[in-house]
């Protein structure tokens with residue numbers, strides 16, 4: 001099992017930029033993917049979430065080029081692209097370049113003059129693994145372009161996350177919540193981020209895994225997912241319908257007692273996940289502050305059951321990974337991210353990590369599933385300028 005892999009490629013990105021564009025970059029920026037510890041699908045219901053930044057990052061070298069074009073290339077993509085800044089409108093660029101174009105467009109919509117620039121990126125967050133590779137790319141490009149643009153009143157912190165969410169919602173067309181971008185921008189090393197989306201308030205909660213003798217195991221089942229439409233959008237629509245039926249602006253404002261008023265059985269299940277999940281996130285924040293890891297684990301596992309039974313967003317491979325983790329000593333285990341594939345996480349004492357990983361690998365092989373990628377991760381830093 002690897003830990004803390006996907007080393008940061010600051011030097012290699014700088015070298016690749018120089019080889020491609022024939023000059024040194026003005027700087028190198030990066031932004032991470034995330035694991036969400038608890039609080040799934042609560043963000044677009046104005047609820048609570050508790051992500052941390054993972055060591056996997058998207059790293060971008062960039063420099064202005066005195067044109068009206070963004071030239072982009074990536075270590076992972078065969079095709080680069082040229083994005084004309086004066087012709088940007090939602091849908092005008094497709095593929096991975098849409099995330100870059102979306103950020104430029106969102107900055108322009110906010111009145112920030114984006115300069116023509118050359119960009120080279122290296123994305124080390126696995127795609128489709130539920131670890132938020134899109135937000136990592138958006139946020140890395142956002143911090144790079146903002147620094148190159150040098151606007152008088154540069155957006156910072158949460159405002160950058162909101163701008164990246166705006167790009168994803170309105171340019172790329174994926175109607176996701178704010179959690180992933182907030183995590184990528186705001187998380188700090190050694191902490192989980194307790195984020196209240198209704199009040200836009202955040203708390204950095206110390207998450208000292210080593211001090212507690214614990215490890216966070218991340219199991220990428222390699223069942224890939226997409227949020228551009230389909231099931232994610234349906235869950236969102238059900239939540240909105242349940243909120244409307246209850247006469248509240250969002251399910252954040254509904255209480256467990258309100259649920260009895262929902263006559264539609266499906267809406268009741270969907271709403272019950274959100275209402276109980278919000279309570280679990282708040283309780284998890286308290287448990288973490290008290291180093292009460294058995295309670296924290298219990299809440300993780302309850303969250304998984306709620307996603308599996310009420311919100312119905314897990315899949316067989318994820319459920320098996322969670323079950324095997326619990327059978328092999330995890331204090332808690334759950335799916336992380338939007339669902340329908342991706343990764344599960346397990347909180348386990350450090351001396352049980354190897355056995356847990358081996359058991360998951362063996363079970364996946366027996367059941368004929370794809371070989372999962374199993375790693376331990378420590379809470380890492382959010383977006384940064386690295387050079």
Ligand code: GAF
Pocket residue numbers: 036039040041042043044132176177178179180227337338339
């Ligand atoms: C995806 C979305 F992008 C987030 O906004 C969030 O809704 C998450 O799924 C589920 O918690 O990562």
